[in-house]
Amino acid sequence: MPRPIRNRKIVNPPKMAGFKPFGMPLCDLEVVKLQFDEYESINLVNYQNLSQEVAAEKMDISRPTFTRVYNRALKKIAKAFVECQAIKIEGGNVEFDKQWYKCKKCFKLIDGLENHVKCENCTSFGDKELVRLVEIK
Ligand SMILES: [Zn+2]
Structure with a gap:
C-alpha cells in the first residue's frame, strides 16, 4: 500500500484563482493546474527569500519532498509562460492554517x-457567496 501523503501546511493562500496571458483568447488557452502547495513553495522561496530548508519546515514536509514540490511548480510555471497557457491554482494535499473563505463577488x-x-x-x-477556499474549483 502506498504511504499516505502528508498534508502540506499553507499559511499564505493566493488571493487569485490563477493567471491568464494577455493577448490570447481565453477559450483557446490550455490550463495548467498549479496546486496550493506548489504555489506556497514559490511564495516562500522566491518571494519571501527563505531557504528550501526553512520553507520545508514551514510547510511541515521533508526537505526532499519540498524540493520535488518546488521543482514541479517551477516547471509548470515555465511551461505556462512559454506555451501561453493559463494557470489555475487549486488542489493538492494541503492544510490551511486557518479556515479560509473567498467572496464570490x-x-x-x-x-x-x-x-x-x-x-x-x-x-x-x-454560504453561496462565501466559499471555502479548498472547495473552489
Ligand atoms: Zn465580497
Whole structure:
C-alpha cells in the first residue's frame, strides 16, 4: 500500500484563482493546474527569500519532498509562460492554517470560521457567496 501523503501546511493562500496571458483568447488557452502547495513553495522561496530548508519546515514536509514540490511548480510555471497557457491554482494535499473563505463577488479572502457568513468588503452574505477556499474549483 502506498504511504499516505502528508498534508502540506499553507499559511499564505493566493488571493487569485490563477493567471491568464494577455493577448490570447481565453477559450483557446490550455490550463495548467498549479496546486496550493506548489504555489506556497514559490511564495516562500522566491518571494519571501527563505531557504528550501526553512520553507520545508514551514510547510511541515521533508526537505526532499519540498524540493520535488518546488521543482514541479517551477516547471509548470515555465511551461505556462512559454506555451501561453493559463494557470489555475487549486488542489493538492494541503492544510490551511486557518479556515479560509473567498467572496464570490469581490474575491476577497476572509479568514476564520466566525467571519465566513458575511463579506465586509462588499456585504455579500451566506454560504453561496462565501466559499471555502479548498472547495473552489
Ligand atoms: Zn465580497
